[in-house]
Amino acid sequence: TQLLEQSPQFLSIQEGENLTVYCNSSSVFSSLQWYRQEPGEGPVLLVTVVTGGEVKKLKRLTFQFGDARKDSSLHITAAQPGDTGLYLCAGARDSNYQLIWGAGTKLIIKP
């Protein structure tokens, strides 16, 4: 069974602080996707990283794919209350139609 371990499970911090969410696996992925989900809605894609070592930035969010394509991180700089939500990582493999999902990080940013 392929696992994608996501940590931390829960994070509550003050506005303006920085944070990092990690997704780790012993399996190699062809790409790694990050989603954000609001309560009562479906997840929405934030970014896809494809190349080992790739770094993508989305405003205050920085996504990195590990060199070996087994792990990824999401770093948020100067977190805002609007960043509150459930963050999910998902790994793709070329030979499979399914995504391997992390368990999610519930992020709360307090004003």
Add this chain to the structure above:
Amino acid sequence: SQTIHQWPATLVQPVGSPLSLECTVEGTSNPNLYWYRQAAGRGLQLLFYSVGIGQISSEVPQNLSASRPQDRQFILSSKKLLLSDSGFYLCAWSEWDSNQPQHFGDGTRLSIL
């Protein structure tokens, strides 16, 4: 542009009753379709996926079933609901390439009494 519709948004059903949740996609052809269940604040559990009409793969043994009677229609069913079937059900579609993102409906909150 592509859209995905999932209904109903909320459903309350008694134990032992049947279930039918429907999902339709517009604006694309031959999508991969997925049914997920999600516990509160947690990750997604894949229940079924389909790569074409009449082709259903089941990931988790349970009393649920899925059908794809048309290219862009995906239905989740049960003949007799259990208390443990309560949860948030999400339908999603993607292009054939697994590296393409999945696009989700707004989900159905199912409560079993």
